[in-house]
Amino acid sequence: MEAYKVDVAIVGAGGAGLRAAIAVAEADPSLKIALISKVYPMRSHTVAAEGGSAGVVQAHDSLEHHFHDTVSGGDWLCEQDVVDDFVARCTGEMVQLEHWGCPWSRKEDGHINVRAFGGMKIERTWFAADKTGFHMLHTLFQTSIKYPSIRRFDEHFCVDLVVEDGRAQGVVAVQIASRQFTLIQANAVIIATGGAGRVFRENTNGGIVTGDGMAIAYRHGVPLRDMEFVQYHPTCMPGTGLLFTEACRGEGGFLLNKDGYRYLQDYGLGPAEPSPRNKAMELGPRDRLSQAFWYEQQKGRTIDGPHGAVVHLDLRHLGEAKLRERLPQIYELAEEFLGVDPARAPIPVRPAVHYTMGGILVDGRCAAPLPGLYAAGECSSVGIHGANRLGSNSLAELCVFGKVAGDAAAGFAKSVAPGNSAALLKQAAAVEQRALAILTNTSGTERIATLRKEMAESMENGCGIYRQGDTMQATCDKLGELRQRFRNVNVEDKSRVWNTDWLLAIELGYQLDVAEAMAHSALNRRESRGAHQRLDGFGERDDIQYLKHTQAHYAGDGPPRIDYGDVKITRSAPATRAYGAAGEKAEQERQAGREGKVPHG
Amino acid sequence: MADVAETRKFIEIEVLRYRPEQDSEPFLQIFEVPFTDDMSVLQGLQYIKDYLDGSLSFRWSCRMAICGSCGMMIDGKPRLSCKTFLRDFHPGRVRVEALAHFPIERDLVIVMDDFIDKLESIKPYIIAKEPRTLEQGEYLQTPAERDVYEQFSSCINCLLCYAACPQYGLNPEFVGPGIMALLHRYNVDSRDGGAAQRMDVVNAEEGVFNCTAVGYCSEVCPKHVDPANAVNQNKTLSAKDYFLRFVTPKGGAR
Numbered sequence: 001m002e003a004y005k006v007d008v009a010i011v012g013a014g015g016a017g018l019r020a021a022i023a024v025a026e027a028d029p030s031l032k033i034a035l036i037s038k039v040y041p042m043r044s045h046t047v048a049a050e051g052g053s054a055g056v057v058q059a060h061d062s063l064e065h066h067f068h069d070t071v072s073g074g075d076w077l078c079e080q081d082v083v084d085d086f087v088a089r090c091t092g093e094m095v096q097l098e099h100w101g102c103p104w105s106r107k108e109d110g111h112i113n114v115r116a117f118g119g120m121k122i123e124r125t126w127f128a129a130d131k132t133g134f135h136m137l138h139t140l141f142q143t144s145i146k147y148p149s150i151r152r153f154d155e156h157f158c159v160d161l162v163v164e165d166g167r168a169q170g171v172v173a174v175q176i177a178s179r180q181f182t183l184i185q186a187n188a189v190i191i192a193t194g195g196a197g198r199v200f201r202e203n204t205n206g207g208i209v210t211g212d213g214m215a216i217a218y219r220h221g222v223p224l225r226d227m228e229f230v231q232y233h234p235t236c237m238p239g240t241g242l243l244f245t246e247a248c249r250g251e252g253g254f255l256l257n258k259d260g261y262r263y264l265q266d267y268g269l270g271p272a273e274p275s276p277r278n279k280a281m282e283l284g285p286r287d288r289l290s291q292a293f294w295y296e297q298q299k300g301r302t303i304d305g306p307h308g309a310v311v312h313l314d315l316r317h318l319g320e321a322k323l324r325e326r327l328p329q330i331y332e333l334a335e336e337f338l339g340v341d342p343a344r345a346p347i348p349v350r351p352a353v354h355y356t357m358g359g360i361l362v363d364g365r366c367a368a369p370l371p372g373l374y375a376a377g378e379c380s381s382v383g384i385h386g387a388n389r390l391g392s393n394s395l396a397e398l399c400v401f402g403k404v405a406g407d408a409a410a411g412f413a414k415s416v417a418p419g420n421s422a423a424l425l426k427q428a429a430a431v432e433q434r435a436l437a438i439l440t441n442t443s444g445t446e447r448i449a450t451l452r453k454e455m456a457e458s459m460e461n462g463c464g465i466y467r468q469g470d471t472m473q474a475t476c477d478k479l480g481e482l483r484q485r486f487r488n489v490n491v492e493d494k495s496r497v498w499n500t501d502w503l504l505a506i507e508l509g510y511q512l513d514v515a516e517a518m519a520h521s522a523l524n525r526r527e528s529r530g531a532h533q534r535l536d537g538f539g540e541r542d543d544i545q546y547l548k549h550t551q552a553h554y555a556g557d558g559p560p561r562i563d564y565g566d567v568k569i570t571r572s573a574p575a576t577r578a579y580g581a582a583g584e585k586a587e588q589e590r591q592a593g594r595e596g597k598v599p600h601g
Numbered sequence: 602m603a604d605v606a607e608t609r610k611f612i613e614i615e616v617l618r619y620r621p622e623q624d625s626e627p628f629l630q631i632f633e634v635p636f637t638d639d640m641s642v643l644q645g646l647q648y649i650k651d652y653l654d655g656s657l658s659f660r661w662s663c664r665m666a667i668c669g670s671c672g673m674m675i676d677g678k679p680r681l682s683c684k685t686f687l688r689d690f691h692p693g694r695v696r697v698e699a700l701a702h703f704p705i706e707r708d709l710v711i712v713m714d715d716f717i718d719k720l721e722s723i724k725p726y727i728i729a730k731e732p733r734t735l736e737q738g739e740y741l742q743t744p745a746e747r748d749v750y751e752q753f754s755s756c757i758n759c760l761l762c763y764a765a766c767p768q769y770g771l772n773p774e775f776v777g778p779g780i781m782a783l784l785h786r787y788n789v790d791s792r793d794g795g796a797a798q799r800m801d802v803v804n805a806e807e808g809v810f811n812c813t814a815v816g817y818c819s820e821v822c823p824k825h826v827d828p829a830n831a832v833n834q835n836k837t838l839s840a841k842d843y844f845l846r847f848v849t850p851k852g853g854a855r
Binding site for chain 2: 039040042043044045047048092095096098099100101103104105106107108109110111112131134135138142143145146154177206207208239240242243306329332333336337447448449491492493495496497498499500501
């Protein structure tokens with residue numbers, strides 16, 4: 001066991017982890033930072049984000065608009081004080097990235113350009129063609145190289161957190177190339193490990209998106225909040241689930257059913273106009289669009305394809321020149337993976353799992369209930385996404401809350417004395433033994449891929465776009481069974497060097513725990529809100545009983561214990577979530593002061 | 602992945618194996634894999650790992666040619682396995698090997714420390730020409746100014762150009778195409794004033810003049826970065842810099 005002492009350890013080196021590391025380095029250059037990632041930072045899944053990142057810049061836009069788009073988009077399950085803080089910080093963070101070299105797309109006068117996105121009243125999405133996440137990630141990674149206090153542990157897999165005297169005091173990581181274990185002792189730990197979309201079958205996520213940090217925090221008693229809210233992105237590649245960005249529609253793309261009809265007008269999103277109006281039709285929010293797809297499929301108005309039903313994403317009217325300029329990656333994906341030239345034929349798409357709205361419970365300073373532990377980015381639930389995330393808010397979140405977490409962790413790290421290294425090393429040795437046990441178990445018979453496949457199919461069946469009590473219960477039961485069978489998992493590869501078979505098994509353990517938190521949280525929410533829609537008599541939002549955050553608590557071998565936390569409402573009382581013409585009418589009424597009073601509490 | 606259980610088609614994938622704890626040298630192993638026409642080579646490898654041999658190791662993540670993890674030699678050519686399709690090799694056999702010119706860590710995993718060390722050495726970040734506070738807002742940069750460096754900023758660090766570069770194969774000290782593209786990306790960014798600090802890398806013995814202008818790097822680049830173009834532009838800049846060192850007190854690239 002190697003040992004390394006730092007002030008702040010950061011697990012995950014995607015957008016949030018890198019931004020946090022830079023924040024700590026800038027807060028106090030004397031603080032030592034460990035930045036731990038199971039891949040090289042530029043492989044992190046931030047890289048795959050396409051469309052853009054939110055930040056108010058236009059004179060006719062306002063923080064108030066961004067606030068309302070976010071809170072109503074989240075079906076009022078957002079922490080409104082945190083959303084206020086978030087929208088106020090977004091633009092500064094985008095400018096900061098600009099100063100660090102991010103190649104934002106520009107207007108002719110040299111100012112940055114913004115594009116329209118779903119669920120957004122005024123255009124405020126900063127973009128770098130359709131590779132925004134890629135450019136943000138590489139900008140952050142390359143900028144991080146400037147700071148000598150950031151020591152990277154690339155291709156180090158985090159196996160656990162060490163908790164002593166009631167606070168997080170470091171992590172145990174294993175070097176993938178050598179299986180060398182290292183205790184990274186730290187006064188504060190930031191988890192920035194991203195989402196968990198790979199627990200589902202068809203998803204937009206990279207293979208590394210396995211909920212590691214969520215599971216690690218959860219096993220240490222930190223609740224996972226609002227895990228039932230999983231976003232289906234409406235326009236993904238059939239089979240693989242690869243993403244066709246919402247910017248396709250932001251730039252003017254249409255969604256057509258088998259009759260060539262813009263079907264969204266039948267789902268309260270109309271009227272259909274030649275170019276989509278903000279917050280209407282194709283620029284409605286993701287949950288509504290994915291739900292509309294489901295209904296079209298029920299009505300038999302989708303198109304049959306080799307990987308299931310599809311609708312058409314039609315970009316032809318935008319013309320090749322504009323597509324090559326604004327959506328070059330989409331163009332290539334369609335051509336190379338589907339053999340479709342999007343300037344000449346529509347792209348077949350269907351919804352796929354995209355984003356984990358819930359995550360590690362943290363407050364507005366990114367602090368978890370466990371002292372010394374912080375979380376930022378998709379792994380966290382800081383409270384800005386509610387029941388459905390607004391497009392463009394996740395990239396902004398990485399920067400805003402990466403920095404908040406870095407500042408908060410730096411402050412905490414300076415306020416406490418380092419713990420007892422001997423005790424921590426003893427704990428770390430036990431962690432190592434547990435991690436190796438799964439490898440040395442020679443009687444295992446369960447294949448990793450089989451368990452993973454059964455998990456992913458079960459999640460899709462029970463926790464899809466529309467849900468029912470009996471199928472959710474079946475998924476909960478199945479996950480309980482899979483957790484039992486997982487104890488008998490067979491790791492074929494026993495070697496030390498680059499043993500990915502072993503790491504896949506550990507990841508599967510993480511995934512099963514996170515999946516169970518999702519399924520039980522879903523089963524227990526007897527209403528429909530945002531991305532959680534039920535067909536079994538709970539089809540309406542129920543603000544009396546469920547204007548609450550779900551909190552899933554780890555309970556060892558048994559299913560999670562579920563309880564609820566309050567939602568912070570400051571000035572936007574829950575109202576009808578309306579888009580299209582109905583939304584504009586509601587907006588006018590709201591501005592005329594007819595909005596309901598804010599409830600107490 | 603497509604439902605491969607229903608497929609009737611099979612392809613042989615010949616994989617270069619090397620497990621340092623048990624193999625004295627790399628060897629080729631053949632797997633027969635069921636496939637559908639939309640399956641990538643990466644999906645073929647995943648099938649092997651999931652159902653035929655769990656010990657096969659390779660890097661991958663995004664599946665959509667942007668994370669840069671899955672570069673391999675496929676039929677002798679450096680390619681991303683996620684966007685190379687099995688159908689293009691059927692009914693023949695497809696050979697998959699670790700990227701050329703790098704030490705093999707295990708199976709298809711190469712040691713890429715050299716690339717990371719070089720990246721860290723070139724100051725791959727904006728060294729502001731005119732420092733600016735956040736309150737002053739963004740730097741103005743016209744689309745034309747952006748176009749000058751945008752292509753070079755699109756490097757996904759997949760290392761295919763290094764596997765293609767005969768000079769890098771002969772001399773790993775050579776800074777190489779990808780890093781030169783990234784260095785150039787910052788040097789020609791209108792916000793940057795750090796070119797002089799980076800010219801030492803360009804001018805060094807292992808800098809641009811090591812390149813023999815084969816151009817294969819640009820041919821294999823999956824993101825149209827055209828690193829050969831960056832190298833060529835820097836040959837000119839380097840010659841100019843060499844000259845300027847004699848006539849200006851501080852020397853300099855611009």
